[in-house]
């Protein structure tokens with residue numbers, strides 16, 4: 001074992017402990033190493049080094065290592081971050097700091113990342129690996145790199161594609177050029193959570209519902225600067241009583257991006273926060289609230305459907321301090337229920353948070369909101385400010401955190417990583433987050449809507465919620481319905497309703513000229529079912545025998561003008577784009593599957609093998625659910641991929657590459 005020093009090569013003791021002792025003595029005594037250390041007799045004498053010398057040498061070396069921050073970049077970052085806290089800049093707020101830079105400059109300049117790393121006293125690699133993980137951060141290099149004047153995002157996920165997003169994407173660059181707006185950058189992006197308003201474009205932060213080339217151009221021309229392209233805010237307050245909408249549709253004001261909402265005054269005037277205050281002030285029994293949650297049968301509405309009351313009890317039994325994390329990432333294509341309720345009724349959700357925090361005994365609450373919901377962020381921040389200004393009871397510590405465009409951060413452990421300021425890569429389990437979650441503490445994690453129902457369940461009783469239901473199922477479900485129906489939107493329907501009933505009773509039927517051909521019962525992840533399975537009760541556990549699941553209850557309806565294989569390809573491309581890349585079956589499998597699914601006639605065996613590996617060997621639900629569309633096409637739509645005859649009674653979808661080649665009842 002050798003080290004090279006200033007004067008030559010020496011032999012050092014073999015064990016680490018002996019080497020340390022050797023070095024320590026050498027430095028401390030400021031003297032040459034003793035002969036007793038078995039140094040080679042011919043070795044020249046080593047120059048003495050004092051502790052101060054050594055420190056200075058380390059300081060000089062570390063200063064020179066890697067790229068050094070520029071003074072101007074340090075000043076930019078210091079200005080945006082504000083004064084340095086006594087304990088330094090928090091590591092877990094790294095993504096928030098990146099947002100400040102990104103909002104201000106429109107992109108992330110590499111010089112600012114170097115300066116940020118220096119300000120936070122973190123390695124540059126750490127800052128860079130986080131910044132480069134999230135789709136909403138674009139890192140640019142060099143002095144001359146400029147941010148585009150405006151970024152125009154066009155959603156190309158399934159519901160928007162059905163409504164003409166591809167045509168919009170194809171036409172916009174030319175029209176923008178012709179209108180002298182060539183410096184606007186057009187980007188295709190995954191679902192922005194407004195599928196009932198498809199197709200949707202977003203000019204910087206300003207959504208354009210039911211977008212056409214003309215309406216998009218109008219918005220671009222009226223917002224010459226990034227700072228002006230903000231989400232509009234509603235000014236009128238209303239009383240939003242969600243219970244009154246049970247078994248009804250949530251009204252959608254036409255073309256409205258900012259509906260009126262219940263503010264704190266209105267919410268309190270209707271009895272709001274009385275339950276939370278009674279509980280926190282000890283006038284209500286926490287055990288009774290927990291029993292109500294258990295008896296209501298409320299299951300987690302983020303997708304996994306774990307019974308909410310049981311989760312509360314599990315986390316409550318863990319050692320303190322406990323934390324809560326709220327999931328408003330809502331990235332599943334086709335899902336927009338959380339946004340719909342949040343932008344109308346933020347305080348009912350916050351009251352649910354306060355009740356859960358009190359019953360479970362969580363000391364701090366972290367609310368993770370997807371970056372695409374700019375209007376909701378402003379609304380929720382204002383609601384939190386109002387609540388803090390006039391608290392109905394002592395409040396727990398609450399932080400609102402901002403996602404940065406990564407679907408995988410909706411997965412609970414990835415969300416926790418992201419709140420900790422890291423890349424959103426799912427964790428291996430066990431341990432489960434109820435035991436070891438955020439910052440290593442037991443964590444109660446809930447979807448927005450799960451908490452939204454808490455106040456009504458406690459006040460109206462568990463039997464009120466469990467009293468709804470159809471076809472043997474219990475409870476209410478907020479279905480986000482989009483696609484080929486007359487009236488898309490959030491439908492607060494009984495659990496167990498069938499897709500046909502949902503379309504007929506809640507959506508005004510199919511669009512004129514369209515008939516049901518297929519549907520996705522649970523967004524991109526939940527699989528694809530054919531029209532003849534329109535009688536299955538839609539709920540947790542009812543769709544598994546058909547190779548599907550309800551997930552976040554995002555129902556996307558396809559008609560005879562669409563093809564199921566196109567839908568499957570669209571969702572596979574989404575998974576490919578959103579895979580965090582941590583495990584090979586998902587990272588490589590989704591890309592390979594998407595390429596194979598483009599062929600008019602599928603290589604069924606190869607795709608089957610791929611589907612098996614992805615389902616068996618992926619770490620998290622993204623990779624495990626990604627094969628669902630492949631399997632559903634094999635099972636229900638083999639005629640679309642050359643694996644079976646075209647059924648005589650089925651209309652041929654306009655877009656199917658095989659439709660023209662296949663006579664009814666014939667093989668290719």
Ligand SMILES: Cc1cc2nc3c(=O)[nH]c(=O)nc-3n(C[C@H](O)[C@H](O)[C@H](O)COP(=O)(O)O)c2cc1C
Pocket residue numbers: 299300301302303304305306327328329330331332407408409410411412413445446447448450620621622
């Ligand atoms: C890939 C993936 C994405 C997910 N996205 C979301 C999401 O956007 N919102 C959400 O609430 N849950 C999402 N989930 C489910 C969460 O992991 C978790 O089960 C849920 O937030 C727990 O809350 P709940 O019990 O109230 O449903 C996702 C799961 C996976 C596997």
Ligand code: SF4
Pocket residue numbers: 408425426578579580581582583584586587618619620621622623624
């Ligand atoms: S399955 Fe996909 S998304 Fe999940 S951890 Fe693996 S690579 Fe990441």
Ligand code: FES
Pocket residue numbers: 155156157158159160161190191192193194195196198200333334335
């Ligand atoms: S907003 Fe386009 S698919 Fe959801």
